[in-house]
Amino acid sequence: MTRDVLELAGSLAFLDDLYEQYSQQPTGVDASWHALLEQGQTNGNGHPAPTPAPNGTHVATDSSRPNMPRMGRPGAVTTSPMTIVGTKQPSHVWPLVNAWRSRGHFAANLDPLGLLETAWIQELEPSTWGFLEPDRNQVIEPTGVHGLPRATVDELVAHLRRVYAGSVGVEFMHISSPARRSWLAEKMETQFVKPLARDVRVRMLEQLINAEQFERFCHTKYPGTKRFSLEGSESLIPLLDLVLTHGARLGAIEAVMGMAHRGRLTTIEAIVKRPGRDLFGQFEDVEPEKSMGGGDVKYHMGFSTDRIDPNGRAMHVSLSFNPSHLEAVDPVVVGRVRAKQMRHHDIEHRQVMGILVHGDAAFAGQGLVPETLQLSGLPGYRTGGTVHIIVNNQVGFTASPAEQRSTPYCTDVAKMLECPIWHVNGEDLDALAHVVEIACEFRSQFSSDVIIDMYCYRKYGHNESDEPSFTQPLMYEVIRKKASPVEVYAHRLIEEGVVATEQVNAMTNKRVAELEAELEAAKSAKQRPDAPSMTAMWRGYRGGIADAPEDADTRVPRQLLENITAAITELPPGFTAHPKIERLLSQRAEMGKGERPIDWGMAELLAYGSLLYQKLNVRFTGQDCARGTFSHRHAIITDIKTAREHLVLGGLHPDQGQCRIYDSPLSEAGVLGFEFGYSLDYPDGLVIWEAQFGDFVNGAQVIIDQFITASEDKWKRLSGIVLYLPHGYEGQGPEHSSARLERFLEACAEQNIQVCQPTTPAQMFHLVRGQVLRHRRKPLVVMTPKSLLRLPAAASTLDELASGRFHRVLHDEHADPEKVTRVLMCSGKIYYELVEERARRADRTVAIVRIEKLYPWWPNIVEESFAKYGKLAELFWVQDEPSNMGAGNFVTPRLHKLIDGKGIKYDFISRTESASPATGSHKAHVMEQQQILRQAFDAR
Numbered sequence: 001m002t003r004d005v006l007e008l009a010g011s012l013a014f015l016d017d018l019y020e021q022y023s024q025q026p027t028g029v030d031a032s033w034h035a036l037l038e039q040g041q042t043n044g045n046g047h048p049a050p051t052p053a054p055n056g057t058h059v060a061t062d063s064s065r066p067n068m069p070r071m072g073r074p075g076a077v078t079t080s081p082m083t084i085v086g087t088k089q090p091s092h093v094w095p096l097v098n099a100w101r102s103r104g105h106f107a108a109n110l111d112p113l114g115l116l117e118t119a120w121i122q123e124l125e126p127s128t129w130g131f132l133e134p135d136r137n138q139v140i141e142p143t144g145v146h147g148l149p150r151a152t153v154d155e156l157v158a159h160l161r162r163v164y165a166g167s168v169g170v171e172f173m174h175i176s177s178p179a180r181r182s183w184l185a186e187k188m189e190t191q192f193v194k195p196l197a198r199d200v201r202v203r204m205l206e207q208l209i210n211a212e213q214f215e216r217f218c219h220t221k222y223p224g225t226k227r228f229s230l231e232g233s234e235s236l237i238p239l240l241d242l243v244l245t246h247g248a249r250l251g252a253i254e255a256v257m258g259m260a261h262r263g264r265l266t267t268i269e270a271i272v273k274r275p276g277r278d279l280f281g282q283f284e285d286v287e288p289e290k291s292m293g294g295g296d297v298k299y300h301m302g303f304s305t306d307r308i309d310p311n312g313r314a315m316h317v318s319l320s321f322n323p324s325h326l327e328a329v330d331p332v333v334v335g336r337v338r339a340k341q342m343r344h345h346d347i348e349h350r351q352v353m354g355i356l357v358h359g360d361a362a363f364a365g366q367g368l369v370p371e372t373l374q375l376s377g378l379p380g381y382r383t384g385g386t387v388h389i390i391v392n393n394q395v396g397f398t399a400s401p402a403e404q405r406s407t408p409y410c411t412d413v414a415k416m417l418e419c420p421i422w423h424v425n426g427e428d429l430d431a432l433a434h435v436v437e438i439a440c441e442f443r444s445q446f447s448s449d450v451i452i453d454m455y456c457y458r459k460y461g462h463n464e465s466d467e468p469s470f471t472q473p474l475m476y477e478v479i480r481k482k483a484s485p486v487e488v489y490a491h492r493l494i495e496e497g498v499v500a501t502e503q504v505n506a507m508t509n510k511r512v513a514e515l516e517a518e519l520e521a522a523k524s525a526k527q528r529p530d531a532p533s534m535t536a537m538w539r540g541y542r543g544g545i546a547d548a549p550e551d552a553d554t555r556v557p558r559q560l561l562e563n564i565t566a567a568i569t570e571l572p573p574g575f576t577a578h579p580k581i582e583r584l585l586s587q588r589a590e591m592g593k594g595e596r597p598i599d600w601g602m603a604e605l606l607a608y609g610s611l612l613y614q615k616l617n618v619r620f621t622g623q624d625c626a627r628g629t630f631s632h633r634h635a636i637i638t639d640i641k642t643a644r645e646h647l648v649l650g651g652l653h654p655d656q657g658q659c660r661i662y663d664s665p666l667s668e669a670g671v672l673g674f675e676f677g678y679s680l681d682y683p684d685g686l687v688i689w690e691a692q693f694g695d696f697v698n699g700a701q702v703i704i705d706q707f708i709t710a711s712e713d714k715w716k717r718l719s720g721i722v723l724y725l726p727h728g729y730e731g732q733g734p735e736h737s738s739a740r741l742e743r744f745l746e747a748c749a750e751q752n753i754q755v756c757q758p759t760t761p762a763q764m765f766h767l768v769r770g771q772v773l774r775h776r777r778k779p780l781v782v783m784t785p786k787s788l789l790r791l792p793a794a795a796s797t798l799d800e801l802a803s804g805r806f807h808r809v810l811h812d813e814h815a816d817p818e819k820v821t822r823v824l825m826c827s828g829k830i831y832y833e834l835v836e837e838r839a840r841r842a843d844r845t846v847a848i849v850r851i852e853k854l855y856p857w858w859p860n861i862v863e864e865s866f867a868k869y870g871k872l873a874e875l876f877w878v879q880d881e882p883s884n885m886g887a888g889n890f891v892t893p894r895l896h897k898l899i900d901g902k903g904i905k906y907d908f909i910s911r912t913e914s915a916s917p918a919t920g921s922h923k924a925h926v927m928e929q930q931q932i933l934r935q936a937f938d939a940r
């Protein structure tokens, strides 16, 4: 039998299949299996019959771990197990060892409460593999088992049980790579016999004590105040400390952490070292007037610190600000890690590590988890592996695991990454320490994510004013009687002579005194504790509210535009482009010399090229963004003979900025979260995310609402991220017409974001350049066009790029101020249809004005566009969108203010209100469009 077959034999599913096949057609199954299959007792559906559980092991019953393998049922007794002919063959050791490596975790002692049902699985029984009672004391050489050159079968099983079914259960046999599997087997099988150093154990105990005391202190000083207590899960603190220490040992100089509510205050105090006085100051809530209309609750705040670990290694550790929306911070953290790695030129992804702490319910339930995991190996997104820690308190608010998931473990979604998953009893700190060491080494060795699922419990309700026994009465009966994690570990260390009781007491007293002093300081402080912002790379940038519009100089000398054109239209030697691309390149060459009007794609490339030329970095991602959904960009060209790719902006200048353009995976929330995170640590670069069609942005709504529009207000964190959202009513149906402009406008306040809808390539050019060249950092939402990408009327001249600027409002340059009585004001592509209609009608009484930047809204700039018409009697807002969508409801009250008392009639022309953005019929679309145009000119 080959090793592979033997590995497969470790799987009961395989045996099931084999049995099924055998019962239907015995000749279809290799003869070597016949004896086994004939002798094997089955329970009637192909499963081998159950075996009674050995002492100390619960037998799986029903709900506490969903979809457990149901191999052993209470009361079921078997007479004889399956036997393999030719017992005592050492080769039979393999299936046994494989069974332990694959399924030992189901028998592990993971739950500090002792409530989790473990399963004794038939495969773990030596008799399943032919080792019957008389043979079990026979000495064998279990080749391939680490740390055990010779042993009896019973000794082998004891070894495997200690490694794979002690306080740790590991899942790694789903990993395809034999190298990774054997690396893990070796580490596991040798690590768990190593004693832990005394100083490591004492440090862990002290951290546990500190965490518990901090929690208890808050509990007594601020009773009933929400803090999402960590009690029952305090091991998180030593666990995080060890992750950072091992991370530093393996080369990391920075770490970015993300976590939700549970234990966050304790983590902020213990790991990122925000002084207790600041945290107590937040409980005191002094100077509330400073937070009116802004700020965030204390358990969402971030912080960072410069840490020196016990080995003297330095590391900068940041905990990211976090909204309540569980798991939304995941991609943001990973994006931040990647940006920091780029900043450090850390192409091997070793210097900055990401750590994500999850809740069990959230990890199993939130779609952002797999979206973020999916990024982990992609060239544009990888970071060398994130360390995931699950604070698995076996409950989510009021819900039990059986209500939360269909899988045995809350971590099962992570198996998609083929990374190891350790389930650990959080009360066994020594086991936890071993796991952290292996996990960090695996991450470093294979640049892979790793998952540590720490089983623990939640001492109180979901928050401190919640009654948990309404819904988990039995669990809380056990919890009430339980010794705390500190008591359990202190007891162990005292028993083993590692520390004395007096030492434990001294540590506790010292901590209480420290906390009292911090509280005193907080009580006497008159000022609200503020976390520093705008430090390091953010120095020199601004947020806040500007009094007047600000414009950077976005012009680019014509000669430079010509040079960039030459570089982006030339192909590498021997490169064969598609004939249509060759034609496109020669057209672009003409555009760059001023011999042909500049189209949208060319303006974009010249904007990026000129920034790169100025040594600024550009990162651009989105689904199919390199070519462009509408085939207008072609920023990467593929050789049609070799499929080699050519980045057109890659060879501008030896000293140019870095240009990174990546087609993203088919995710919105995950990838937009990542880019937002990237922008937090890259203020000096252009970071663009493009939606395939604008409407798909709704899949990323949580990132927009919780981060992009609100992070400055809540956390004083700025971002210059750019969103390109193709938007426009072109008769493509309800799904591909609208990027929901209205939703962005509704979120506008305090100059939080910029919302634009440029209508010419030159406008796009200056807008994009200005976003990086200005010092104020605000997210930029751009409604990008579809039909305008190629519309001749929408083209620009080279001079507009070379000497123009971005116009917030485009005035009507052709209207006659003496004749105009009506102004049609609009935004986006309807402008060109209005112009055409006016020409058709030869109507000289109408001026058409475009609002190119809807927010920030500068009333006087808008006013200038119509105040010049002395005979103005009517101002109409005209839009493609239905009346309940588009910009109409945003501009109408603002325009009313501008014309108030001036005797100017106002009207709002649009499609009639609609529950979906657009019609599915192209002909109906055309009819609707004509109606809007008619109304715009004929309405009286």
Ligand SMILES: Cc1ncc(C[n+]2csc(CCOP(=O)(O)OP(=O)(O)O)c2C)c(N)n1
Pocket: 262, 324, 325, 326, 358, 359, 360, 361, 362, 363, 391, 393, 395, 396, 397, 458, 462
């Ligand atoms: C996306 C989202 N949905 C719902 C909630 C409300 N909520 C807050 S905590 C929580 C339970 C979380 O359980 P778990 O992930 O196990 O973390 P724990 O509180 O047990 O540490 C819920 C449902 C939320 N914050 N975010």
Ligand SMILES: [Mg+2]
Pocket: 359, 360, 361, 391, 392, 393, 394, 395, 396, 397
């Ligand atoms: Mg939970």
